[in-house]
Amino acid sequence: MANQESTSSSDKILLAATRIAQAHGYGGLNLRTLAQEVGIKAASLYHHFPSKADLAAAVAKRYWEDAAAALEVLSAKTPDAADCLRKFPGTFRASLENDNRMCLASFMTAEYDDLPDVVKIEIQAFADVNVAWLGKNLVAAGIVGSRDAKKRARAIFAAVSGAQLMARGRSDIKLFDALIDSYRSAGLLPE
Amino acid sequence: MANQESTSSSDKILLAATRIAQAHGYGGLNLRTLAQEVGIKAASLYHHFPSKADLAAAVAKRYWEDAAAALEVLSAKTPDAADCLRKFPGTFRASLENDNRMCLASFMTAEYDDLPDVVKIEIQAFADVNVAWLGKNLVAAGIVGSRDAKKRARAIFAAVSGAQLMARGRSDIKLFDALIDSYRSAGLLPE
DNA sequence: ACCTGAACACCGTTCAAGT
DNA sequence: ACCTGAACACCGTTCAAGT
Numbered sequence: 001m002a003n004q005e006s007t008s009s010s011d012k013i014l015l016a017a018t019r020i021a022q023a024h025g026y027g028g029l030n031l032r033t034l035a036q037e038v039g040i041k042a043a044s045l046y047h048h049f050p051s052k053a054d055l056a057a058a059v060a061k062r063y064w065e066d067a068a069a070a071l072e073v074l075s076a077k078t079p080d081a082a083d084c085l086r087k088f089p090g091t092f093r094a095s096l097e098n099d100n101r102m103c104l105a106s107f108m109t110a111e112y113d114d115l116p117d118v119v120k121i122e123i124q125a126f127a128d129v130n131v132a133w134l135g136k137n138l139v140a141a142g143i144v145g146s147r148d149a150k151k152r153a154r155a156i157f158a159a160v161s162g163a164q165l166m167a168r169g170r171s172d173i174k175l176f177d178a179l180i181d182s183y184r185s186a187g188l189l190p191e
Numbered sequence: 192m193a194n195q196e197s198t199s200s201s202d203k204i205l206l207a208a209t210r211i212a213q214a215h216g217y218g219g220l221n222l223r224t225l226a227q228e229v230g231i232k233a234a235s236l237y238h239h240f241p242s243k244a245d246l247a248a249a250v251a252k253r254y255w256e257d258a259a260a261a262l263e264v265l266s267a268k269t270p271d272a273a274d275c276l277r278k279f280p281g282t283f284r285a286s287l288e289n290d291n292r293m294c295l296a297s298f299m300t301a302e303y304d305d306l307p308d309v310v311k312i313e314i315q316a317f318a319d320v321n322v323a324w325l326g327k328n329l330v331a332a333g334i335v336g337s338r339d340a341k342k343r344a345r346a347i348f349a350a351v352s353g354a355q356l357m358a359r360g361r362s363d364i365k366l367f368d369a370l371i372d373s374y375r376s377a378g379l380l381p382e
Numbered sequence: 383a384c385c386t387g388a389a390c391a392c393c394g395t396t397c398a399a400g401t
Numbered sequence: 402a403c404c405t406g407a408a409c410a411c412c413g414t415t416c417a418a419g420t
Binding site: 111 | 301303318346348357361362369374377379
């Protein structure tokens with residue numbers, strides 16, 4: 001099955017919406033602005049997605065699917081589990097490198113109270129994917145037993161998310177690196 | 192100097208705005224809703240604060256001032272620095288206990304790109320106050336030397352912020368406790 | 383199938399007008 | 402000094418109308 005040779009309209013919308021949501025969140029995702037970036041009118045968006053909620057859910061779903069795929073690629077390219085764990089923060093660093101953007105899931109987690117249920121589900125899936133991958137590698141690296149894997153995996157995920165948030169607040173990617181470095185020295189991540 | 196016996200109008204506005212911003216952020220702070228909670232019309236808010244930006248800046252300023260005062264109280268009541276560090280996550284836990292709300296500064300840090308400069312300044316002050324207090328106690332507890340205090344303090348602040356965010360996303364305060372527990376086991380916080 | 387202009391009830395904000 | 406209704410340009414959304 002060959003891929004579509006050209007990006008579909010819906011894909012263009014999802015791509016632009018992802019970038020906007022990573023910088024402004026769900027509430028800050030303006031449909032008139034989004035439409036303008038894609039080259040259509042706001043009303044036309046409703047031909048592709050029934051509502052802003054469904055659009056955001058589609059964005060969040062693709063976001064965790066892409067993240068899951070990227071983590072699998074990382075695993076495939078990195079045989080050593082401890083190495084995988086060392087490289088994990090790099091996936092969060094990439095967002096900051098991309099115009100000081102942040103994880104879409106973290107931003108929307110903050111917006112929890114205003115999030116439609118269909119979006120909440122996909123946002124939680126992002127955390128689940130990351131935690132599962134971290135847990136698997138923590139066990140494989142012999143850092144924790146399988147009994148404690150999920151708990152430790154969640155701690156790493158939360159800590160790295162927090163580091164990204166703090167670094168964004170200073171527009172300082174070196175602060176992100178320093179925070180991750182501290183996590184290593186403290187023993188949360190393998191040295 | 193005696194305090195005002197009754198809460199002033201501006202105080203009522205700041206109080207209500209703080210609660211709203213902790214749940215919905217700067218963008219989600221609706222002036223008509225805020226005014227209704229205080230018992231006035233949206234237009235009347237402009238008699239107390241020149242703009243939404245200035246209102247939010249006043250909210251954020253009081254927020255970090257109150258946090259600084261609370262940390263000083265904690266220090267005064269807790270002679271042992273390591274004990275202070277053990278109790279630090281409790282200040283973030285309190286927000287979750289309060290209807291699953293989160294730190295106003297964390298929420299607004301996510302909203303960085305849409306934040307007026309006057310608000311950004313106060314939000315950063317919140318982080319500074321927490322990091323300074325943590326650093327002081329890390330040194331006093333003999334956990335790190337003064338050279339590494341700020342770096343480690345930032346790591347704790349970022350990690351605890353991330354734990355609060357993740358727990359809010361699940362409306363699960365026990366998850367927050369488990370994450371903090373993991374930070375202790377890993378060695379980021381004193382056992 | 384896909385797009386649009388115009389309309390709706392909602393936002394932050396202003397301002398003239400009230401007490 | 403403090404409040405208000407009405408208006409402004411902006412939001413998400415709908416819908417009748419176009420190709």
